[in-house]
Amino acid sequence: MSYASGGGAHAQSQGMVDHSIVGQITAAQNAARLRFRLTFVAVWIAIIVGIGVALAAANAWDWEFALESGPVIVLQGAGITVLISVASIVGATILAILGALGRISTNPILYAIASFYVSLIRGTPLIAQIYIIYFALPQLDIVIPAIPAGILALSLNYGAYMTEIFRAGIQAVPRGQREAAGALGMRQAHIMRRIVLPQAVRIVTPAIGNEFIAMLKDSALLSTISVHETLFLAQRLGRSSFEPITALLIAAIVYWILTIVFSIFQERLEKRMARSDR
Amino acid sequence: MTDEPLPDLGVRPATSTSGYARGSSLPSHIGDPIVKIEGLHKYFGSNHVLRGLDLEVRQREAVMIIGRSGSGKTTLLRCINFLEEPSAGTIEVDGVRLEADPLHSRSRAFQERVRQIRLRAGMLFQEFNLFPHMSVLGNCIEAPTRVLGLPQDKAVERAEYYLEVVGLGEKRDEYPSRLSGGQKQRVAIARALCMEPKVLLFDEPTSALDPELIGEVLRVMEDLAHAGTTMIVVTHEMHFAREAADRVVFMESGVVIEQGPPEQVLDNPKHAETTHFLRRFLDQ
Ligand SMILES: Nc1ncnc2c1ncn2[C@@H]1O[C@H](COP(=O)(O)OP(=O)(O)OP(=O)(O)O)[C@@H](O)[C@H]1O
Ligand SMILES: [Mg+2]
Numbered sequence: 001m002s003y004a005s006g007g008g009a010h011a012q013s014q015g016m017v018d019h020s021i022v023g024q025i026t027a028a029q030n031a032a033r034l035r036f037r038l039t040f041v042a043v044w045i046a047i048i049v050g051i052g053v054a055l056a057a058a059n060a061w062d063w064e065f066a067l068e069s070g071p072v073i074v075l076q077g078a079g080i081t082v083l084i085s086v087a088s089i090v091g092a093t094i095l096a097i098l099g100a101l102g103r104i105s106t107n108p109i110l111y112a113i114a115s116f117y118v119s120l121i122r123g124t125p126l127i128a129q130i131y132i133i134y135f136a137l138p139q140l141d142i143v144i145p146a147i148p149a150g151i152l153a154l155s156l157n158y159g160a161y162m163t164e165i166f167r168a169g170i171q172a173v174p175r176g177q178r179e180a181a182g183a184l185g186m187r188q189a190h191i192m193r194r195i196v197l198p199q200a201v202r203i204v205t206p207a208i209g210n211e212f213i214a215m216l217k218d219s220a221l222l223s224t225i226s227v228h229e230t231l232f233l234a235q236r237l238g239r240s241s242f243e244p245i246t247a248l249l250i251a252a253i254v255y256w257i258l259t260i261v262f263s264i265f266q267e268r269l270e271k272r273m274a275r276s277d278r
Numbered sequence: 279m280t281d282e283p284l285p286d287l288g289v290r291p292a293t294s295t296s297g298y299a300r301g302s303s304l305p306s307h308i309g310d311p312i313v314k315i316e317g318l319h320k321y322f323g324s325n326h327v328l329r330g331l332d333l334e335v336r337q338r339e340a341v342m343i344i345g346r347s348g349s350g351k352t353t354l355l356r357c358i359n360f361l362e363e364p365s366a367g368t369i370e371v372d373g374v375r376l377e378a379d380p381l382h383s384r385s386r387a388f389q390e391r392v393r394q395i396r397l398r399a400g401m402l403f404q405e406f407n408l409f410p411h412m413s414v415l416g417n418c419i420e421a422p423t424r425v426l427g428l429p430q431d432k433a434v435e436r437a438e439y440y441l442e443v444v445g446l447g448e449k450r451d452e453y454p455s456r457l458s459g460g461q462k463q464r465v466a467i468a469r470a471l472c473m474e475p476k477v478l479l480f481d482e483p484t485s486a487l488d489p490e491l492i493g494e495v496l497r498v499m500e501d502l503a504h505a506g507t508t509m510i511v512v513t514h515e516m517h518f519a520r521e522a523a524d525r526v527v528f529m530e531s532g533v534v535i536e537q538g539p540p541e542q543v544l545d546n547p548k549h550a551e552t553t554h555f556l557r558r559f560l561d562q
Contacts, residue, residue, distance in 0.1 A: 179401075
């Protein structure tokens with residue numbers, strides 16, 4: 001790249017551009033890029049084949065089970081995993097916005113509540129939060145079915161972490177935006193809802209994407225409260241047909257593919273937002 | 279084009295001739311006082327920036343404020359609509375009078391009066407501060423619809439009218455990121471005009487602009503001034519002040535040192551500080 005522009009500048013300083021040189025350099029760069037990509041794909045395939053051969057040699061992978069139970073794990077389990085993650089990221093986002101508003105509030109009560117929430121949730125393990133909501137709340141006569149309980153736990157947990165993300169996002173909106181809105185006679189709530197939050201959401205969208213991908217994997221913890229998601233189904237089917245390893249491997253592959261798919265999706269979204277650049 | 283009465287941008291005869299700056303004769307288009315600033319003080323910590331400043335601005339008057347960096351020009355403008363909280367003094371805009379009360383300014387009643395002042399005093403910033411997530415039209419109708427309660431179609435008509443006034447009618451559906459600095463500032467002016475304020479406050483509206491874009495903004499402002507828009511402008515553009523100002527105000531260390539018609543203040547200043555400032559300014 002630098003070589004190409006250097007060559008161009010040199011040619012220009014002599015009052016002409018040697019187009020054939022520029023073309024050759026571009027072609028060479030394209031070839032180098034293609035070689036890089038092909039090598040990348042080859043290495044991945046080699047590693048995957050290597051692992052496959054090792055598993056086959058160890059008799060760890062059972063094709064019969066994989067073909068019979070695999071589709072159930074993929075279709076049903078992955079469906080529930082995605083459904084729970086989507087519902088939870090929505091819940092977490094709402095909680096995070098409320099939390100962030102509390103954390104920047106000058107009202108001491110709101111600030112205290114939001115701070116307590118963030119501190120408590122970030123200071124305790126997610127698995128403990130899941131157990132408390134599913135197993136301990138019924139002691140207080142609050143019974144929540146497994147899936148809503150799981151969504152609630154994930155929402156609460158991620159909402160606390162995302163509170164800080166949103167707080168930073170809100171504070172990243174330039175002060176002049178609030179001042180201009182205020183100077184137009186808008187009230188505080190209006191300024192927050194129509195001017196600051198929409199810009200803050202754009203700022204934190206990439207971070208929300210990361211949280212969502214992390215959540216896809218953390219949702220596996222809900223297998224411990226019998227939510228029929230990917231890992232739970234894999235464990236149950238694996239146990240009943242004495243193929244636990246194959247089942248776990250299928251589950252792992254499902255999570256892996258889901259994260260790859262959503263990473264690509266996120267990358268696209270970010271690029272599109274960067275392009276529209278509002 | 280619209281049945282809303284649009285503000286009179288044309289020159290109207292004066293309704294009063296009393297008490298114009300230091301008894302000099304009042305230009306015929308100038309009306310009654312509409313902005314009154316009395317005994318304005320502002321401290322930033324122990325930094326006493328505004329020191330008992332008095333200023334009156336009349337209807338259809340274009341007042342240009344000049345003064346060296348740090349003399350408190352921006353602070354004065356921001357105190358008028360309470361973007362900066364005055365430490366003491368009284369602000370009155372179009373009959374809405376508010377005495378500084380830093381200890382109780384968080385109260386709902388106080389904030390509501392601040393809002394009443396802001397509805398009457400439109401503000402233009404150095405950095406434009408357009409809302410980047412809204413189109414030009416969106417910027418212009420947000421406050422009219424949601425603050426003034428104007429119906430959507432009326433607000434759009436009004437926005438189109440003022441975008442035409444600033445020469446950007448064809449940009450209504452663009453987003454701010456696709457506009458030049460000069461266009462952004464003109465949209466900001468249209469956005470402020472859409473609220474039909476009684477006075478426009480400009481804080482160095484061209485100082486963030488590339489030199490070749492300054493002219494288009496100053497031209498719009500000059501048109502507004504000549505059409506009788508009341509405005510208070512902090513500026514370093516002396517040529518513009520000379521052309522468009524009814525009155526030039528020279529500030530120093532948080533007080534008004536000298537004021538009067540541009541030819542008087544700029545060409546025959548009475549005070550040594552003014553002379554000194556103008557000489558240093560012209561040397562640059
Ligand atoms: N938010 C603030 N906090 C603390 N001090 C401030 C603040 N804003 C302004 N000041 C101080 O107040 C004084 C006057 O500042 P101001 O911005 O009003 O000057 P100005 O006349 O507008 O100058 P310039 O021509 O450079 O824009 C300066 O000493 C400045 O440091
Ligand atoms: Mg300033």
